[in-house]
Amino acid sequence: MSANILPFQKKLRLAFFSFIVSGALIYSSQNYDLNEKAQRFLVKFLNVPQQFISQVLSEYREFENQKIAELEEEILNLQNKIYENELEIRSLENSRSFNDFNFAMNENSETFVSSFDQMNFTCCNKHRIYINNPDEIEDGIFAVSQGNFVIGKTKIISTDEMEVRLLSDPDEYISIKTTNGFFCIAKGTGKARQISCLNESKAVSYTDGDTFFTTGFDGIYPPGLIVGRLKNISSSQTNLFQQNLEIELFFDPYQSINKKVILHE
């Protein structure tokens, strides 16, 4: 860009005319409302592409949401399948014949999980699921299992529904054993899919990954049902010989809805 060296008089004249022109433009725009007209024109001019873009965007968003919903449904189905297959594998691993691998309910007379109290499960250490009552049982305490996997025991029975207290509930106890002959009475921890038991003597060995079965000593759960797997062993700080065994339950309440269950008298 070059710099012109102008004489002072020309500069003065140019400045004077510049301000006159600026003033005239400001005055005429004010007089004829040119600003408002121009702004209205600009908004109108940009309105068409704006509408087109927002329509394209909303259609794209709708398409995305639809796709997300489809994928979420697919994920849920796959998660369900994984859970069922996992149980099937556990059952085969422990040489148990899983009575019926078909978890989905298909007959009206079958007992199945109708609901799961998720709110109390997450907040208030109250672990409950509800199963239907097709045979209209009126009273009694029944052990409930999903195939060979223990769920818990019935607590309150009404004409159309039974409340089942899960093993992970802090008020629930169960007598369990490993294949090595280690016995203990496990108690619900209040944490999801977790029970724990104490080992006073180390006469029988156990390691992480050991599977626990019901002993049948408690008179409620039939012997030989699969409970869970030893997840963690921690030593007590007060008693040198005492160890706390954390057992992860195989039954997952989040995957339980509409799954067939068995009542054991």
Next chain:
Amino acid sequence: MNEVFRYLSLGLLIILNQIMLATNLWAISPDIFLVHTLFFTTFVKKIPNIYFFIFNGFVIDLFFSNISMPYTITYTLIGLYLNFSNLKWIQRSLLEQIILIISVSLFLNIILFLTNDFADGMGARIFINPLLNSIIWSVIFINQRQKWLKNI
């Protein structure tokens, strides 16, 4: 930069500025019209006529101000300064250039806010804008300095 390109770029900047206003980006972005002016003080050989600056400012005011004053007056002053100056804009020191950019941006934004009723959050633009404009100029300066030194 020929005349047609100059006016075409102004039209595109008006559309861009309107989009920035609609998306609330205007408050935190540099003044694209001032940056545009800085660009053609750097890349064109001959300074445009002073009346071009006045017309430029007037057109911007028509679309973005309630009264045709802030940009018209600022551009008149910029035009006068560039046309009357004995030195080329790029021959001045960076400090001098930045001081001028900050003063012009401050002046422009203050009049803009005095003559228009922008949203409260837009008030921050008075301080952010001069800073952003000077940063952009510094970037141009650092990138082009070597080339200018060869040509001067």
